[in-house]
Amino acid sequence: MTLTRVPVFFLAAAAALAAAKTEPPTFHKDILPVLQKRCQDCHRPGEIAPMALLTYREVRPWAKAIQEAVVSKKMPPWPADPHFGKFTNDRSLPLHEIELISAWVAAGAPEGDAQLAPPPSQFAEGWLMPKPDVVFEMPNEFEVPASGTIEYQYIVVPTGFNEDKWVEIAEARPGNRKVTHHIIAFTREPGSKWLPDARPGVPYVPRKGDKSEGGPSELLVGYAPGMEPMILRAGQAKKVKAGSDLVLQMHYTAAGAAATDRSRIGLIFAKEPPKERVFTGNATNSKFVIPPGAAAHEVKSEITFQEDTKLVDLMPHMHVSAGRISCTGWCIPPARRRPSCGYRATTSTGSCFTTWPTSWRFRRGRAWSAPLISTTLPIIRPTPTRPRKCAGATRAGKR
């Protein structure tokens, strides 16, 4: 049996190779579907990448660069270490697609028959998410000066919701990416005492030392360069209570020329009330000292949940270049701490985490019994002189 099977197997393999030799992959049939699925979110007009990769004419001059970028795994950007954790939003290319692109470039990047092209991808223009149900725009343009440090601006945008709403998908969208380092859209419930002097639409900077009572009700959605929309699973949603305001915390950075920005928040509502309510919190540590000359330095930050909690995603973030970041969740009691019930994700050495502050979404929510401690462990390279500036980075310690 074995003897007869083996030659058959070899024959089949040889036939496949021969077919591959005579018929190299072509743009329309083989490559375009990959670009549509993996690249065009960023590589289309108006999005973050410098060139569009929609048509053969656009792609052909980049063929060699595309091969290099996918083989070296520089593109698509995905800094998580593949050895730890599996994520639903993993952007990295499977090996067979890298090989396909390589084979296509090696064959001279042929165009092939345009009849075999898939239909062009449909995008909601101006959004990475599908078409929003509702859009909130800053009522006025904010004028960003050419130079200097700009304090965080808080802009209140009333929702006008007259019933509680459940949000399943949300995107914060800068009007002008050059000067917008981050947007955080918080919700503020009716009756909140947070920022009582801020008037709708008028940029507001809290006075130094002013500890006005209360705080945001919840973080709804954020933006930083390269970040994806918030996309929750069916059955999960964030709540925005009737009569709430959105409060946009805007971090602008001067870019050498005066500019304006008018950012927007897009929301898509859950079709039915969710089974699980989703919250975003943070485990921040902004008070630490790296001893001079340290080879590496570990910084911990923790958060303790008060009840049974499922972790949906994590977004490691730091503001100077990190040697490595790993995140580990542990169950407590401490005697039973073991990384196996959590997850680890590590950035590649030397990467600038601030450039791609992606949320890593777990394949399955990690169900943990209460209470839970989740710990992030950024391991920071020694900084003997000055830390290397990452694109879009600000001072260390400021969120």
Ligand code: HEC
């Ligand atoms: C999340 C957004 C994003 C995705 C997805 C993405 N790119 Fe890019 N790409 C960028 C940005 C931004 C740049 C500009 C260079 C930089 O900032 O690193 C870039 C640059 C490039 C370059 C120029 C490389 C260089 O060395 O300068 C190539 C080639 C490229 N991308 C190919 C691809 C291909 C092919 C895919 C899909 C397989 C892809 N990209 C997916 C954002 C993206």
